[in-house]
Protein backbone atom coordinates (compact mmCIF):
# COMPACT_ATOMS: atom_id res chain seq x y z
CA UNK A 1 0.00 0.00 0.00
CA UNK A 2 1.41 3.38 -0.92
CA UNK A 3 1.84 6.04 1.72
CA UNK A 4 -0.93 8.59 1.72
CA UNK A 5 -0.63 12.36 1.54
CA UNK A 6 0.62 14.12 4.68
CA UNK A 7 -2.00 15.75 6.89
CA UNK A 8 -1.55 19.18 8.40
CA UNK A 9 -3.58 20.07 11.47
CA UNK A 10 -3.63 23.70 12.48
CA UNK A 11 -5.68 25.86 14.75
CA UNK A 12 -5.25 28.25 17.64
CA UNK A 13 -3.13 27.35 20.62
CA UNK A 14 -5.43 25.57 23.05
CA UNK A 15 -7.87 24.38 20.38
CA UNK A 16 -7.01 20.79 21.34
CA UNK A 17 -4.59 19.67 18.63
CA UNK A 18 -2.28 17.77 21.00
CA UNK A 19 -5.21 16.17 22.84
CA UNK A 20 -6.83 14.88 19.65
CA UNK A 21 -3.58 13.78 18.01
CA UNK A 22 -2.63 11.85 21.12
CA UNK A 23 -5.84 9.85 20.73
CA UNK A 24 -5.23 9.33 17.04
CA UNK A 25 -1.69 8.03 17.54
CA UNK A 26 -2.90 5.78 20.37
CA UNK A 27 -5.58 4.28 18.12
CA UNK A 28 -3.38 3.96 15.02
CA UNK A 29 0.24 3.61 16.18
CA UNK A 30 1.39 1.95 12.96
CA UNK A 31 -0.49 4.03 10.47
CA UNK A 32 0.36 7.61 11.43
CA UNK A 33 3.60 9.26 12.45
CA UNK A 34 4.11 12.70 13.95
CA UNK A 35 6.47 15.20 12.37
CA UNK A 36 8.35 16.47 15.40
CA UNK A 37 8.70 20.25 15.08
CA UNK A 38 11.55 22.35 16.35
CA UNK A 39 10.93 25.16 18.81
CA UNK A 40 12.95 27.64 20.80
CA UNK A 41 10.32 27.76 23.57
CA UNK A 42 10.95 26.00 26.85
CA UNK A 43 9.44 22.53 27.36
CA UNK A 44 6.23 22.33 29.41
CA UNK A 45 6.07 19.76 32.19
CA UNK A 46 5.69 16.32 30.61
CA UNK A 47 7.06 17.37 27.23
CA UNK A 48 9.96 15.28 25.99
CA UNK A 49 12.74 16.43 23.70
CA UNK A 50 12.54 14.62 20.36
CA UNK A 51 9.00 13.40 21.06
CA UNK A 52 6.75 16.45 21.41
CA UNK A 53 9.28 18.91 20.02
CA UNK A 54 12.94 19.18 19.26
CA UNK A 55 13.85 21.87 21.80
CA UNK A 56 16.67 24.00 20.45
CA UNK A 57 18.22 27.38 21.13
CA UNK A 58 17.56 30.29 18.86
CA UNK A 59 21.09 30.52 17.52
CA UNK A 60 21.05 26.90 16.34
CA UNK A 61 17.61 27.21 14.79
CA UNK A 62 18.39 30.45 12.95
CA UNK A 63 21.45 28.77 11.47
CA UNK A 64 19.61 25.64 10.36
CA UNK A 65 16.82 27.70 8.79
CA UNK A 66 19.44 29.73 6.91
CA UNK A 67 21.05 26.47 5.78
CA UNK A 68 17.76 25.44 4.16
CA UNK A 69 17.00 22.58 6.52
CA UNK A 70 13.39 23.64 7.15
CA UNK A 71 10.19 23.23 5.14
CA UNK A 72 8.64 26.07 7.11
CA UNK A 73 9.47 28.14 10.13
CA UNK A 74 7.74 31.00 11.87
CA UNK A 75 7.87 33.24 14.88
CA UNK A 76 4.94 32.76 17.25
CA UNK A 77 4.37 34.30 20.68
CA UNK A 78 8.03 35.29 20.94
CA UNK A 79 9.43 31.88 19.98
CA UNK A 80 10.50 30.21 16.76
CA UNK A 81 8.75 27.08 15.50
CA UNK A 82 9.45 25.05 12.39
CA UNK A 83 9.29 21.77 10.52
CA UNK A 84 12.61 20.36 9.39
CA UNK A 85 12.89 18.33 6.20
CA UNK A 86 14.45 15.59 8.36
CA UNK A 87 11.36 15.42 10.61
CA UNK A 88 9.06 14.62 7.68
CA UNK A 89 11.60 12.27 6.10
CA UNK A 90 11.86 10.31 9.35
CA UNK A 91 8.12 9.61 9.36
CA UNK A 92 8.06 8.67 5.70
CA UNK A 93 11.04 6.35 6.20
CA UNK A 94 9.08 4.54 8.94
CA UNK A 95 6.36 3.77 6.38
CA UNK A 96 3.74 5.88 8.15
CA UNK A 97 1.52 8.68 6.96
CA UNK A 98 2.94 11.98 8.21
CA UNK A 99 0.91 14.28 10.44
CA UNK A 100 2.09 17.83 11.02
CA UNK A 101 0.82 20.20 13.73
CA UNK A 102 1.67 23.69 12.55
CA UNK A 103 0.35 27.22 12.84
CA UNK A 104 -1.29 29.31 10.15
CA UNK A 105 1.95 30.87 8.90
CA UNK A 106 3.34 27.35 8.59
CA UNK A 107 0.27 26.24 6.66
CA UNK A 108 0.72 29.04 4.15
CA UNK A 109 4.42 28.12 3.78
CA UNK A 110 3.72 24.40 3.37
CA UNK A 111 1.26 25.23 0.60
CA UNK A 112 4.17 26.65 -1.36
CA UNK A 113 6.18 23.40 -1.05
CA UNK A 114 5.70 20.13 -2.96
CA UNK A 115 4.50 18.31 0.21
CA UNK A 116 0.99 17.94 -1.28
CA UNK A 117 -0.66 17.81 2.12
CA UNK A 118 -4.31 17.82 3.17
CA UNK A 119 -5.23 20.56 5.64
CA UNK A 120 -7.64 20.46 8.58
CA UNK A 121 -8.41 23.45 10.78
CA UNK A 122 -9.26 22.72 14.40
CA UNK A 123 -11.38 25.48 15.85
CA UNK A 124 -12.41 26.06 19.45
CA UNK A 125 -16.18 26.57 19.92
CA UNK A 126 -15.47 30.21 20.85
CA UNK A 127 -12.59 32.44 21.94
CA UNK A 128 -14.18 32.63 25.41
CA UNK A 129 -14.07 28.83 25.74
CA UNK A 130 -10.52 28.83 24.38
CA UNK A 131 -9.52 31.25 27.13
CA UNK A 132 -11.14 29.03 29.78
CA UNK A 133 -9.25 25.97 28.48
CA UNK A 134 -5.90 27.74 28.27
CA UNK A 135 -6.36 29.05 31.82
CA UNK A 136 -7.30 25.58 33.03
CA UNK A 137 -4.24 24.08 31.28
CA UNK A 138 -2.17 26.35 33.48
CA UNK A 139 0.74 26.67 31.06
CA UNK A 140 0.52 30.36 30.22
CA UNK A 141 1.47 33.64 31.83
CA UNK A 142 -1.03 36.50 31.46
CA UNK A 143 1.21 37.88 28.73
CA UNK A 144 1.49 34.66 26.71
CA UNK A 145 -2.23 34.01 27.22
CA UNK A 146 -3.08 37.43 25.80
CA UNK A 147 -0.80 36.85 22.79
CA UNK A 148 -2.35 33.44 22.12
CA UNK A 149 -5.88 34.79 22.32
CA UNK A 150 -5.06 37.67 20.01
CA UNK A 151 -3.47 35.27 17.50
CA UNK A 152 -6.47 32.93 17.88
CA UNK A 153 -8.89 35.71 16.95
CA UNK A 154 -6.82 36.47 13.85
CA UNK A 155 -6.55 32.82 12.83
CA UNK A 156 -10.28 32.16 13.25
CA UNK A 157 -11.03 35.31 11.25
CA UNK A 158 -8.57 34.27 8.53
CA UNK A 159 -10.07 30.78 8.30
CA UNK A 160 -13.55 32.31 7.90
CA UNK A 161 -12.42 34.73 5.23
CA UNK A 162 -10.28 32.16 3.37
CA UNK A 163 -12.26 28.91 3.57
CA UNK A 164 -10.17 27.43 0.74
CA UNK A 165 -7.08 27.38 2.96
CA UNK A 166 -8.31 24.17 4.62
CA UNK A 167 -9.92 21.03 3.26
CA UNK A 168 -12.00 20.65 6.42
CA UNK A 169 -12.80 22.36 9.69
CA UNK A 170 -13.39 20.46 12.92
CA UNK A 171 -14.93 22.33 15.85
CA UNK A 172 -13.65 21.00 19.15
CA UNK A 173 -16.69 21.52 21.35
CA UNK A 174 -17.42 18.07 22.73
CA UNK A 175 -14.14 16.11 22.64
CA UNK A 176 -15.53 12.70 21.57
CA UNK A 177 -17.46 14.27 18.71
CA UNK A 178 -14.43 16.28 17.58
CA UNK A 179 -12.34 13.12 17.61
CA UNK A 180 -14.82 11.27 15.39
CA UNK A 181 -14.83 14.21 12.96
CA UNK A 182 -11.04 14.41 12.86
CA UNK A 183 -10.70 10.64 12.50
CA UNK A 184 -13.15 10.66 9.59
CA UNK A 185 -11.14 13.34 7.83
CA UNK A 186 -7.75 11.70 8.28
CA UNK A 187 -8.99 8.25 7.27
CA UNK A 188 -10.77 9.53 4.17
CA UNK A 189 -9.24 8.37 0.91
CA UNK A 190 -7.50 11.05 -1.08
Ligand SMILES: Nc1ncnc2c1ncn2[C@@H]1O[C@H](COP(=O)(O)OP(=O)(O)OP(=O)(O)O)[C@@H](O)[C@H]1O
Pocket residue numbers: 011012013014015016017018019020133134136137172173174175176178
Ligand atom coordinates in the same frame (compact mmCIF):
# COMPACT_ATOMS: atom_id res chain seq x y z
N1 LIG B 1 -13.25 19.32 23.84
C1 LIG B 1 -12.61 19.75 24.92
N2 LIG B 1 -13.31 20.11 26.01
C2 LIG B 1 -12.68 20.59 27.10
N3 LIG B 1 -11.36 20.75 27.23
C3 LIG B 1 -10.60 20.41 26.17
C4 LIG B 1 -11.17 19.90 24.97
N4 LIG B 1 -10.18 19.66 24.09
C5 LIG B 1 -9.03 20.00 24.72
N5 LIG B 1 -9.27 20.44 25.98
C6 LIG B 1 -8.29 20.93 26.95
O1 LIG B 1 -7.88 22.20 26.46
C7 LIG B 1 -6.49 22.42 26.71
C8 LIG B 1 -5.79 22.73 25.39
O2 LIG B 1 -5.72 21.55 24.59
P1 LIG B 1 -4.33 21.15 23.87
O3 LIG B 1 -3.20 21.33 24.80
O4 LIG B 1 -4.58 19.82 23.26
O5 LIG B 1 -4.32 22.29 22.75
P2 LIG B 1 -3.29 22.55 21.54
O6 LIG B 1 -4.13 22.98 20.41
O7 LIG B 1 -2.43 21.36 21.37
O8 LIG B 1 -2.45 23.76 22.12
P3 LIG B 1 -0.92 24.25 21.76
O9 LIG B 1 -0.94 24.61 20.32
O10 LIG B 1 -0.73 25.43 22.68
O11 LIG B 1 -0.01 23.10 22.11
C9 LIG B 1 -5.95 21.16 27.38
O12 LIG B 1 -5.85 21.39 28.77
C10 LIG B 1 -7.01 20.11 27.05
O13 LIG B 1 -7.10 19.12 28.05
